Amino acid sequence: MLNNTNNSPLFYEYYAQWVDVYKKGAIREATMAKYLMTQKWIQKLAPELKVSELTRTAYQQILNDYAKEHERQTTLDFHHQLKGAILDALDEGMIERDPTRKAIIKGKTPRAKKIKYLNQFELHTLIANLDLSEEPNWDWFILLVAKTGMRFSEALAITPSDFDFARQALSISKTWDYKGEGGFLPTKNRSSVRKIQIDWQIVVKFSELIKGLPEDEPIFVGESKIYNSTVNDVLTRHCKQCGISEISIHGLRHTHASLLLFAGVSIASVARRLGHASMTTTQKTYLHIIQELENKDVDLIMRTLSGL
Known part of the structure; x- marks a missing residue:
């Protein structure tokens, strides 16, 4: 049975707890830092969004807002980190459907990266x-x-x-x-x-x-x-x-x-x-x-x- 909307935690708070439970001590510190940065971005982009309100549209809007300031590959990494937590929320009955399904990954055009090396x-x-x-x-x-x-x-x-x-x-x-x-x-x-x-x-x-x-x-x-x-x-x-x-x-x-x-x-x-x-x-x-x-x-x- 799905949790009552009023009792549903904020998405960024749930994600923070998920990172602490499933990732802390299991991944390298550099990777952990990326998960924590993702947490800050969720709080910035959707501070009032509850887990129970995670629809495909709501999730796509988060990705779209993130993509305005990041390249596509960075947005894809962001999506993958969020998806792990969201699928666990789905397994726990906190949401009814997978909002990450058919997500569209956008992003700024990558800058031309010139590798510097010596002859x-x-x-x-x-x-x-x-x-x-x-x-x-x-x-x-x-x-x-x-x-x-x-x-x-x-x-x-x-x-x-x-x-x-x-x-x-x-x-x-x-x-x-x-x-x-x-x-x-x-x-x-x-x-x-x-x-x-x-x-x-x-x-x-x-x-x-x-x-x-x-x-x-x-x-x-x-x-x-x-x-x-x-x-x-x-x-x-x-x-x-x-x-x-x-x-x-x-x-x-x-x-x-x-x-x-x-x-x-x-x-x-x-x-x-x-x-x-x-x-x-x-x-x-x-x-x-x-x-x-x-x-x-x-x-x-x-x-x-x-x-x-």
Whole structure:
């Protein structure tokens, strides 16, 4: 039997309780933050709406209002987070029908996102400008990210025990919670757990750098809290000194991938090295590079055939 309308809780209050019961402690803090942000948006968009008043029209209006300020993909994520709570409300008999059925997902037109990365000459210039002292510093961190394509949180979590110098390999099995209270966290996805081959220069340099350091403690994490902006500032300063394009630490990951693709490394191999869940992610992220390479392939094909 359906709850009386007068006794029905406000939708945003029900959602807050649902998040607390079903999501708290079961998901990563970064994901939890997204659910809490969704809760704030419901309160903003429909502060008086009760669960019992959740019709298809009412729900669609929430999505439409949210979509006015967000891109379609963000609106779709918003919809998925709400739908989980709403379906549970349906199971509990708080509403009679599923208001999310046949929902229309709208959103602002995505802005053209230009990936910033360095070319091979610029990266070579940057690396030559790094101050690789005897102690670990952010310049060492920049070098490692440039040479491996690791995510920021993955590189922060690297410990001396992750290096296998004999096999020229580096194990990625965890991340560092730099957005929270610190400490190790799982990787972004199962595909992110991987071994990355490292070149002999990294082997020689890092085998000396980590001598005497605690085996299972992060190389680049000290006692103070780490901010992404701190490392980006160091990298920006180097870029300015070198007179090259200014990029972020994440831009070094893009640089790593783009150089491998231009060198002829397969998309599958690049995807595995980056820890992407699928090649589709790699293809979408580096579509402009792949299209440029395809144009070169066409020229190569024509030159080959014309020579027959």
